[in-house]
Amino acid sequence: MKKPILMLFLLLSVTTAFTQQRPATRPNVIIIMADDLDSRQLSCYGGQNLKTIHIDALAADGLKFNHIYTSEAMCVPTRASLFTGLYPVRHGSFQNHKPVYDTLKSVGHYLADLGYRVGLTGKDHSTKPKTVFPFEIVNGFEPNCVAPTDEYSLDGVQEFITRNTRPYCLFVMSINPHTPWTVGDTTEFKADKLILPTNWVDTPITRRQFVRYLAEVRRLDDQVGDITRLLQQTGQDQNTIVVFLGEQGAQFPGAKWNLWDVGQKSSMLVKWPGTVKPRTETDALVQYEDITPTLIELAGGKPIAGLDGRSFLPVLLGKSPKARTYAYGIHNNIPEGNPYPIRSIRDTHYKLILNLAPDQEYYNRFMMNAEQRGRNSVWFSWTDQAASDPEARQITERFVKRPAVEFYDTQADPWELNNLATHPTAQKRIEQYRQELEKWMQQQGDTGAALDVRYTKKTE
Structure with missing residues (x-):
């Protein structure tokens, strides 16, 4: 080989090696979060009532998580867990609208320390x-x-994402x-054609309300597309990770404010151009507490001591099929x-639920208030039908009167209708899960039923 050609070859080799070793530009992140979404309605998760075009496009371009769970199926605790990386007892919002402890830090601090605008x-x-x-x-x-309209503009978002480098x-x-x-737009849906969730009572009122609900799912999908x-349009798409999150389940009986999967199970899609393979999915078990630690790691930070969540970046990078062994659940009804405290533990196959006040009847004021039958029309259409329909009676009684222990094979029984708690072959596994759940509660400082009481509001 002639010397000039050899020198050029060596120069190109060194340059290529340097380029491959150079760290990539740190990605931007946009996280789009729904509010009370029944993730089973998304067509990319098997929903049949509408085609969620834009959300499905994220699934086509990225990674779909089949096992993401909120630890408490209500808005404030879920969001506090997302932002802090802590479980509800440790961040303080272990009841809906209960504030977090004012000594904490959150993703806003952790990413800002790494040079991000949040x-x-x-x-x-x-x-x-x-x-x-x-x-x-x-x-x-x-x-x-709870606003009656959701008018929105992208001007502020555009200014934020294009402000500087x-x-x-x-x-x-x-x-x-x-x-x-x-x-x-409710005209897209025909009430009599809808496929209702298996754990619902089929009434005309339920179908009419479901039409209104699905119209808002369509509205959500349009926002994702925008x-x-x-x-x-702004050239941000190639270096921006887009994450879609479903939050907890819908405000229909048995979902939100419960620890059955229709309340606790969520959705997550991650599009990361050039890094996450399109049209892939994972059975890795994750919780909302894991998202902030993951953001910290992908931004180049070191793990934060004391967080409950753990990074699932190896799952995103295709380096691991697993993230955690168990996902935990907590519900405080006040x-x-x-008072109706519930705790749960699950993996991707089995789930244990402990109802800590089984002698009481479950009651939720947003769905079951007899003084507001008009606003709580779905539930009372169910109980009215239960008077003459044994199947409806079984569904409503199951909701109100619960045993101390529930145990489900969620693969064979995804609607959790077949309680295996007294099945002889399940006893060993139930005890194993119970021990793990009690260990977690002790680590969290969770006193169980004693936690579900009224707290004095902190004065400003």
């Missing part, structure tokens, strides 16, 4: 106090989840499909009803 637009639950949640609040999306993490928090189900188009 913003939030839309539903603003769990953004106070500012000392705990130092988000830049971005105008554009509706912050009030510093990497950013932006939380886009939709209020859809949270009640009152007053937005979206955000992804904005990334393309202030949304009578």
